[in-house]
Amino acid sequence: MTSSAKNSPWHGALIEGATATLWTFDAGRAMGPAQTETLPDNAIIAGDSSYTLAVPCPVIPDALPSSGPQRVLPTVTQAAPRDRLTWARVAAIGFQSLNPEWDGILCLPGHDTTYWVHLSAKEIVSFQGCATPQLARTLNASTTPETEAAEQTMSRPANLAAQIHTAQVSQNANALLGHLLGAEIAATRPYWLGQEVALIGTTPITEAYATILNAQHVPLIRADGTKMVEKGFQILNAL
Template sequence: MTDWAVIGHDGQAHRAFAMSGPKVTHQSSGADEAAALAGLGATARLYRIGEGRPDALPCPLLPGPGRGLAGLTQDQPADVIDGWVRLILMGFAARHPNWDGVACVLSQTLSHWVHLSADEAVSCQSFLTPMLASALGAAMPPDSAAISDSLSRPERLAAHLRSAQVSATPGALSGHLLGAELAAARPYWLGQSVALIAPDAGASGYGDALKAQGVPVAQHDPETLLPDALAALAGVLGFTD
């Protein structure tokens, strides 16, 4: 089997994976690239997540041969999705080939709504909702009445947030932010199947809010998608035996 390694930043730390062909043999993490790689030992072939200029949408999720896994970019509306999120989307597509729908990927700072079709990323819309929620002291679970209020009247978001701040209701803060996001992202979830890709702690509010709108939602833990993503990457690189 071909021995190689992958390294990238998942938004919290550098993570490195030792690979034998398409299989992860062990992994390590660290505050910087050197620390993460030190946990793997010597490796002859190193592949970087997030390397190179982003690919413009629409484009295949899988990168071209001989390239690092760059992020994704879009002109209208202006948006950028980093290479790690693309890797997670590759893992989802590997498990669900030719799936047609919308993936909502949550991180600590951003939420990404990505239309997927025939293993391509077609378009995207990202939001600062998680970052704003953290800055304002919002808390989970989001208040359902606040979600409904800002979903139907997103133009009043700033006023809703001030009211929730004054009344010291952190669940209402998160509810209003989420409701306004759902209003803006309506073209992505209305009439679509949604794959919600997030750790359990972050997914519950989004999942419940979407289900309340009658949207079919399936939740996926990003960690469980990583082995499929790395195996797909091995296939692109020819590291399959």
């Protein structure tokens, strides 16, 4: 397919909620990310829900649909639990292209949402989004989780609301994050239990996930989120 996005310079844009983040690629170099309010014509757009694809589906698509002068990476959808995988698919594409035989779970903390994505045989089998980053920001939690708080919530997730209140009264921002992450780790146990997890991210909360997952002795590998996104866009531009 011929598209202006293939020409140099070209752009890759991630849309997460109301936030759009732009990369510029020129002569093999990646520049960014930077927030933007406008999407250039010669861009690959990830996060536009106008184009969708249901799971299970290939991690790396065969081609990209066009929307005017732009190309769009379809949003992956799931019926149960109902969910949409938008920007995180670009990082998954970058990781899969560098690790073509890898099967396991991706954990991708973003600005608002963390996605847990099950990859098998080069397909996205299922995924689960969690609003922990958004909740942590709203509640003014720290970026350093208290592991004891996480373990308390993992053992009694029904007490989360009361535990958050206690942490707020105690002005313990570390416990706040620990409780939130404990609830998420408990909810996503069917994903990570007995699996190798690739933690992909650059947001401040990424290290907090590493702390809690390591405390649970989860086999963990790390990948730089920015580099995975850049690689993902480069793979997409070559389609």
